[in-house]
Structures are given as structure tokens and as C-alpha cells.
Amino acid sequence: MIYHKDDSFVARRLDEELILIPVRNKISDMNYIYILNEVGARIWELIDGLRDAKDIVRIIQEEYEPVEDLEADLLEFIADLEKIGAIRPSA
Amino acid sequence: MRINIGGISLLLSEKNAKVTDPCYQKFLSSRHSNHCLRFRLSSTNYPERHYSHRFDSPGLWSIMFNNNRDFCIELRGQKGMPVACIEVLLDRGKGTIYQCTGKDSLGLPPLPFRYPVDEVIFMNILSLYNGLLLHSCGIDDNGRGYIFSGFSGSGKSTLAKQWSGESGVRLLNDDRVIVREIKGSFYAFGTPWHGEIALCDPGKVRLVAIFFIKHGRDNSVKPLSLSEAVSGIIARSFSPLWDKDGMARTLEVAERLARKIPCYELSFYPDRGVIDYIRGIEI
Numbered sequence: 001m002i003y004h005k006d007d008s009f010v011a012r013r014l015d016e017e018l019i020l021i022p023v024r025n026k027i028s029d030m031n032y033i034y035i036l037n038e039v040g041a042r043i044w045e046l047i048d049g050l051r052d053a054k055d056i057v058r059i060i061q062e063e064y065e066p067v068e069d070l071e072a073d074l075l076e077f078i079a080d081l082e083k084i085g086a087i088r089p090s091a
Numbered sequence: 092m093r094i095n096i097g098g099i100s101l102l103l104s105e106k107n108a109k110v111t112d113p114c115y116q117k118f119l120s121s122r123h124s125n126h127c128l129r130f131r132l133s134s135t136n137y138p139e140r141h142y143s144h145r146f147d148s149p150g151l152w153s154i155m156f157n158n159n160r161d162f163c164i165e166l167r168g169q170k171g172m173p174v175a176c177i178e179v180l181l182d183r184g185k186g187t188i189y190q191c192t193g194k195d196s197l198g199l200p201p202l203p204f205r206y207p208v209d210e211v212i213f214m215n216i217l218s219l220y221n222g223l224l225l226h227s228c229g230i231d232d233n234g235r236g237y238i239f240s241g242f243s244g245s246g247k248s249t250l251a252k253q254w255s256g257e258s259g260v261r262l263l264n265d266d267r268v269i270v271r272e273i274k275g276s277f278y279a280f281g282t283p284w285h286g287e288i289a290l291c292d293p294g295k296v297r298l299v300a301i302f303f304i305k306h307g308r309d310n311s312v313k314p315l316s317l318s319e320a321v322s323g324i325i326a327r328s329f330s331p332l333w334d335k336d337g338m339a340r341t342l343e344v345a346e347r348l349a350r351k352i353p354c355y356e357l358s359f360y361p362d363r364g365v366i367d368y369i370r371g372i373e374i
Contacts, residue, residue: 010338014346017318021325021342023335024146033322 003078003087004049011044018044020086034084039064040077049090053078093127094204095120095293096213097269097280099220100127101203103188108201114283114291115200126220128179128212130186130203137163137176137189146333152207154215154333164211166202177203179212181219186212210284213269214329218340222271223348224329228286229263229279229296230254236279236296237369238268239357240327241304248287249361250304255288257366263292267329270298270348277352300353300374303327307358310368315356320349 005011010021018041020034036044039060046056057074067073081087092110093102096118110116142155142163150171156162160181168174172191179186188202203209210224217223227240228247232254239250251265266286268279281292302312303323315323324345331337353374359365 008335010335010342012321012339012342012346014318014321019318019321019325019342021332021338023338024332033326035318035322 001053002049002051002090003047003053003082004090005044005047006085006088009086013041017041020044022085032084034086039074043074043077044081047078047081047087092201092204093120093122093124094118094209095122095124096209096282097217097220097222097271098124098126098273098295099213099216100124101209101212102127102129103132103201103203104129105132105201110200110204112200112283114285114289115204117291118283118293120293128181128184128186128216130177130188132188132190135189137178137191140178144333148207152211154211156334160219162215164208166208175202175208177208177212179215181216206284210267210282210329213282214331215334215337217269217271218331218337218344220271221273221344221347222269223324223341223344224282225268225270225324226266226327226329227268227301228265229268229281231261231263231279231292231294231296232257232370233259234296236298238270238279238298238301239304240301240323242327245304246306246359246361247304250359250365251288253361253363253365255290261292261294261296262288262290263294263296265290270344272344272347277348298352300355300372301348302355302357302369304357304359307360309358309360310365311358312355312372315349315354317346317349320354321345323354324349 008023012019016038018036092108145155147153153165163178165173166175176189225240227238228251230237248265254260263281265288267282267284277298278295279298280295283291285291330341
């Protein structure tokens with residue numbers, strides 16, 4: 001699955017981490033600020049509307065120390081980003 | 092009539108306008124500011140210009156805006172009926188007030204110098220002036236600026252009361268404080284939008300530390316990481332969360348603020364001891 005970033009989020013890199021804030025149209029929608037850790041921030045950078053999620057997982061596996069169940073964790077993280085509306089499947 | 096908040100002026104060209112609220116009176120100014128929005132009162136109805144986006148604050152106000160910097164605040168009265176529209180053409184530095192109901196309510200400050208309209212205007216424009224509006228109590232302790240920031244019920248007014256009466260201490264505001272970066276330094280400014288304590292000061296002080304407060308059994312502080320500080324500032328700020336560009340600028344200001352000014356989580360016990368505790372922290 002290929003994803004692109006949703007326009008309704010503001011992102012800013014804070015050293016290794018990244019802060020994500022949704023832009024909304026009602027006060028009740030505004031209660032969330034997301035902080036992504038170093039790996040999450042790298043995944044965010046790699047989501048560009050061109051790379052497949054499995055390619056992103058492969059790049060992370062190459063760049064970071066091997067961890068058990070990493071692929072499943074990364075795919076779950078990408079699914080979480082989709083769930084909060086920060087990314088969307090590209091057509 | 093000119094009101095100056097956080098070094099930014101709102102000017103109303105209306106001879107008969109009066110400000111009776113003692114807090115707002117302190118912010119009246121005859122001094123020219125480089126940052127000024129000029130307002131005029133229109134006798135015509137709001138022309139209903141087209142705005143592509145809208146943000147609703149239930150019961151109080153809505154803001155409509157385009158992708159440029161123009162915006163319009165619709166103020167609602169009882170039963171949700173619009174009572175006024177305040178249109179701001181930011182790049183031209185001017186605005187127009189369209190009253191939807193004939194006479195204005197007696198005893199209220201004139202628009203745009205009236206909560207929440209003035210506050211919403213500032214929420215929209217502060218990031219353009221390297222600033223943000225924090226839900227916080229601001230204290231000038233003999234030239235050292237402290238901000239105690241927290242959600243409702245966290246103890247802002249309680250702390251303000253503890254500081255009051257201390258020698259050389261000035262309360263800027265117990266609920267809303269503007270923070271701006273000017274020539275590389277951050278300052279805390281008082282605002283007229285007070286909480287429980289109806290004391291406001293239009294002055295400013297150089298900022299030394301920011302504390303995110305909560306009640307505790309004793310006094311303790313924990314230094315915050317950059318991301319904790321930035322997310323804490325944003326969560327406790329009144330930011331233009333409907334405006335992507337404005338929010339991106341506000342995040343930039345918050346990051347510079349958190350990198351420059353130490354931010355702590357403060358648990359405090361509400362007695363005089365917290366004053367000595369704060370003064371004893373090596374910042």
C-alpha cells in the first residue's frame with residue numbers, strides 16, 4: 001500500500017522527534033498532539049506518495065538495529081497514522 | 092481610541108466609543124505602534140463575502156477565512172444569533188465592524204475591544220509577530236519573568252494570589268499571557284483577559300522560565316525535554332488550530348521558545364513556600 005500525507009496536519013521536526021498537530025474546524029476536534037519518536041519521525045519522512053509501506057519497512061530495517069517483530073510493529077504504526085487521518089492511501 | 096496589547100495596537104476610529112471596563116482601561120494607549128490594525132464601524136450590513144473555510148466555537152463565535160490572511164469573526168449572542176461581524180484585511184492593516192443588531196449592549200467595551208473578539212484577533216495574528224497566547228499566569232518578580240501555565244483548575248489564580256503582596260512583584264495576568272520574541276529575547280506581556288483575579292497589567296517582562304503547573308503535596312520541579320516543552324506550550328496555548336500556516340508559524344515560535352527558555356513541570360503546594368522554592372531554582 002502506498003500512502004501520502006494528509007494536508008490537514010502540521011508537522012515539525014524537533015531534533016530526533018517529530019510533532020504532529022491536526023488542523024480542524026471545531027473546538028471539540030482539537031484535543032490531540034502527537035509526538036513521534038526517532039523511528040516514527042523517519043517513517044513520516046519516508047511517506048511520500050511514492051514508496052510502498054513494505055519498502056518503508058525495509059528501509060527502516062536497514063537503518064536501525066534488528067528488533068523482534070519489527071515489521072509487524074512498523075506496519076501497525078503506519079496503520080495508526082492512517083487511523084488518525086495523518087496519512088491516506090494513494091489512489 | 093487605541094488599545095495596546097502585547098506591543099500590538101487595535102485602533103478604532105469612532106469618536107463616541109468608550110471603554111468602561113477597568114482592566115481594558117489600563118490598555119488604552121496614545122502611543123503609536125509599528126504593529127497596528129485600524130478598525131472602522133460600518134453602518135451597512137455585512138456584505139457576506141465568500142470565505143472558503145470556517146471554524147466554529149460553539150455558542151460564542153465563528154471564524155471564516157481564505158487562504159490569504161483575510162478573516163471574518165462572527166460574534167453570536169443569545170440563541171446563537173449573529174450580533175456582529177468583524178472583518179480583518181490583515182495585509183492592509185485594517186478591519187471593519189458590522190453590527191447586526193441596532194444598538195450595542197450598554198456597559199460593554201466597544202468592538203473590537205471586547206472578549207472574545209479581541210482575543211480571537213490576537214490568536215490569528217500573534218504568530219506573525221513571533222508570539223503566542225498562553226493559558227497562564229504571568230509574574231514579574233523584580234524584573235524576572237515567570238509564566239505558570241496550565242489548564243483550568245490547575246492553580247494559576249491560586250499561584251497568582253500567593254505572589255500578590257510580595258515586594259517587587261507585579262501580576263501581569265492570572266489567566267492569559269502573551270509571549271513574544273523581540274530582537275532575540277522572549278518577553279511576557281499582560282493582557283486584559285483575566286481569570287478569577289480581575290487585575291491586569293499592560294506591562295512586559297523579560298521571560299526567565301516557564302512552569303507547567305499542577306497541584307501537589309509539596310513543591311518539586313522536573314525539567315522537560317524539547318518535545319515535552321513544545322507540546323506542552325502548544326497544548327496550553329490559544330493557537331489558530333484552524334489555520335495550517337498560522338499553526339506552522341506558532342509551532343516555530345514554540346520551538347524557539349522551548350530552546351531558549353527553560354521549561355519545567357511544577358508540582359506545588361499552595362502556600363508562601365512555593366515563592367521561595369521558585370526563587371531558589373537555579374535557572
